[in-house]
Amino acid sequence: MKKTVFPSLLLAGVFLLFGSATSPCGYAVGDQAEDFSLKSVNNKTVSLADFKDALGYIVVFTCNHCPYAQLYEQRIIDLHNKYAPKGFPVIAINPNSPLIVEEDSFEEMQKRSKAYKYPFEYLFDEEQTVYPKFGATRTPHVFLLDRNLIIRYIGAIDDNPETPRSAKNRWVEKAVEAMLRGEKPNPDFTRAVGCTVKKKPDAAPVPVTAEKPANEGGHRP
C-alpha cells in the first residue's frame, strides 16, 4: 500500500512545487542590465552612462516610507561616501507608486533627500518600468553592476538591519571590494526582509464612451 501511495504523493508534491511556481522575473547575476533614464530629485534626467568615470554602480531600490529602507538609509549614504571616490557611486531608485503610499511621492523624495543630505542621485521610477526589468521586489534591494552593466551581486546590504555594528557580513562592501580587486563577489546573491515594491493599481477598464455607434443592433453590454 505504502509503495503505491508514495510515488503519487511525490508527484503531487512536485506538481505543487513547479506547477504553481511563479518564478521571479528580472535580472540574474551575469545578465547585462539595460541603461535607464530617470528623473532625479534635482529635476535632472539621470542615466548610468552619465557616470563617465564609474568602474561600477551600486544600484539601490529604496524609498521614503519603508522602515527597513529607513534603517539602512545611513548605510546607503556611507556606501556612497566610501565607494564613489573609488569608482562605485550609489544610484538610489524609488520604485514605489505614491498612489499606494503617499509618502513615496516625488515631492517627499525631494524633502527627504534634502533633510538627510543624500550625497547620491535619488531617482524616481515614476512609470514603474525600471524596477520590473531589474526584478526588484523589495526596499532596500541592491544590484551591483560592473562598468559594462553586468550584474555582479543581487541582495542585501548586510545581515543586521537593526544594529549595523553587529552585522557579521557586510555583503555589498565585500562585493565591491572583490570587484575592485578584479574578483567575482562571493556570495553574489543574498536574501533579506523588506517592504514589497508598491505597484500602482492596474489601469481601470476604458469606460464606454458616447462615440460608440448608436445603432448596434440592440446589443447592450
Next chain:
Amino acid sequence: MIAIRLNRLLLFLIVLVCCMSNYSASAQSFTVYDSMPQLESRIENAKDTTLVINFWATWCKPCIEELPCFEELRERYIGQNVLVILVSLDFKSQLEKKFIPFLKERQFKSEVALLADQDANTWIPKISAEWDGAIPATVIIKGQQRKFNLGKFANFTELETFVRPFLADVSALKDISEYPCLTGK
C-alpha cells in the same frame, strides 16, 4: 524509525521548554521564536494539518490590510483541519512598544507568533526557494507539500483559491464569495 521520532519529539520538547517565550497580551497570546529551527519544530509538530503561515509586520501596510482575510479563513475553515499562523517579523526590541499594543487592539483569533531570527539570508530559503524576503508573504504547508505566494491577496476569494487545493473535502465547503480584505478590523 521510532527512536528517531522519539528523539525528534524530545528535541522539540527541549526547544519548546528552553528557548521559546510565550506571552499573553490581555487574552491575545503569542509565541516568540528566536530562531528558525523553533518555528520549524512547530511546523513539524502540526503533522497532517494544513498550515497557512502568513509573514507580516506591524510596519507593513499591505500586510495589515490582508490580516482580516486570514482571520476570515480561520473562521470559515474550522473543522477542515486548517491552522492559520500569523508570523510577525517585527523587531523583538519593539515588542512592548509596538507589537503588544497592536495585538491588544486587534485581538486576533488565529495563532500569533513573532520570529526574531535575524539571520534572514539563512532562514528565508527554508520557507521557500522562491522567496527573497519581501513581505507580505504566505506559505501553505501540508506534510511535504508547500505552496508559496508573494505579496498581498487582493481579496478573500484569492486567498481561498490559493488554499483550496490543500483541503481534503472541498465539497463540504460553502461557495466562494467576494470578501474584500479591507473590511473588518
